[in-house]
Amino acid sequence: MGKPVIEYVKLRRLAxxxxxxxxxxxxxxxxxxxxxxxxxxxxxxxxFKEVYGLTPNTYRKQKRPLSHFVKPDLSMKYRLIDxxxxxxxxGIVLEVSERSLNVTRQFLGLSIDIKFxxxxxxxxxxxxxYKFHSRKNEISNMKETGNEIGVGSPSDxxxxxxxxxxxxxxxxxxxxxxxxxxxxxxxYIVCAIEAExxxxxxxxxxxxxxxxxYGTWLNKNEILTEPIMVEVYIENMPEFAAxxxxxxxxxxx
Numbered sequence: 238m239g240k241p242v243i244e245y246v247k248l249r250r251l252a253x254x255x256x257x258x259x260x261x262x263x264x265x266x267x268x269x270x271x272x273x274x275x276x277x278x279x280x281x282x283x284x285f286k287e288v289y290g291l292t293p294n295t296y297r298k299q300k301r302p303l304s305h306f307v308k309p310d311l312s313m314k315y316r317l318i319d320x321x322x323x324x325x326x327x328g329i330v331l332e333v334s335e336r337s338l339n340v341t342r343q344f345l346g347l348s349i350d351i352k353f354x355x356x357x358x359x360x361x362x363x364x365x366x367y368k369f370h371s372r373k374n375e376i377s378n379m380k381e382t383g384n385e386i387g388v389g390s391p392s393d394x395x396x397x398x399x400x401x402x403x404x405x406x407x408x409x410x411x412x413x414x415x416x417x418x419x420x421x422x423x424x425y426i427v428c429a430i431e432a433e434x435x436x437x438x439x440x441x442x443x444x445x446x447x448x449x450x451y452g453t454w455l456n457k458n459e460i461l462t463e464p465i466m467v468e469v470y471i472e473n474m475p476e477f478a479a480x481x482x483x484x485x486x487x488x489x490x
Contacts, residue, residue: 248357250274251288252305254281258297266293288357302363305440306356313449317457324449329442330431333454335424342420345376345412346403350392362387362400369402376415380405387468388418420467421485426450426460428482429471438478443468446482461487 254273261269270281270293285293289303296303318324324331347369351361366387373379383405392399401418409417430446432438447466455462467483 247284248288248306251285252303252357254285254293255289255296255303255305258293259300262297266297290358302360302367304357304360304363313445313453317453326445328433328437329445331446331449332429333450334427334429336427337424338420338422341422343406343409344386344401344403344418344420345406345409345415346386346401346418347372348399348401348416350394350397350399352396353398365400366402372414373404376404376406376412378406378408378410380407385470386418386420387470388465389468390465420483423488424486426455426462426484426486428454428484429479430482431477431479433477435478438480443480443482450482450484455484461489463487 250273254269254275257264257269257273258266266281267278270278275281275284282292282294285291285296289296291299291301313324313326316324316326318331318333321332321334347365349361349365385404386402388401388403390399390401401416403416403418409419428446428450430438430442432442462484463486465485467485469481469483471479471481
């Protein structure tokens with residue numbers, strides 16, 4: 238798993254406590270911490286702050302979104318699927334295909350630079366999505382049948398990742414409040430993902446799919462990709478949620 242078992246257990250406990258702090262606002266923090274097995278309030282507060290960067294009391298007041306440690310699905314690491322053959326693992330379905338994009342796609346949205354880390358903490362990406370959705374209606378030329386996207390790419394700042402969220406538009410117009418992104422033409426490896434709901438899709442399913450593609454599928458198939466990953470959000474239904482991750486093949490791959 239990459240972490241000692243005792244550390245994994247603590248992180249899972251803290252994730253459950255974080256949920257309880259918001260779901261049970263009338264219950265004292267000390268009572269919630271004892272319910273989840275922490276010896277005392279001081280130990281719990283110190284552990285929570287070490288992991289998430291803020292105290293339980295501050296978190297309960299601000300209700301900022303948190304990212305949690307996702308236990309890897311080790312069975313996926315040793316399963317190499319062919320193109321267009323589904324892989325079912327712990328409530329998610331993956332299917333890899335190859336597609337060509339012959340016409341560029343245009344997007345308007347917002348972006349931030351964040352430190353690259355797999356550790357739990359404040360979920361700045363979720364905050365960016367919330368901010369974008371609160372302002373999305375300001376974009377006047379959205380494409381009627383377009384998609385929302387999330388894009389990860391290298392930042393100019395060392396040790397940081399540039400993350401972009403946006404919606405598809407008919408054409409990029411000059412809007413100083415929003416950043417533009419053009420999805421280039423070319424050959425792409427596409428990983429389609431389905432999960433039970435949007436929350437599972439954008440947290441555990443996305444995390445596992447990205448690690449599977451970079452750690453197993455692309456590597457074992459000796460496919461080189463450009464340093465950019467595009468999340469294309471497809472469908473959000475009561476029964477399931479779906480998205481695609483597009484990896485652009487390097488020109489010499």
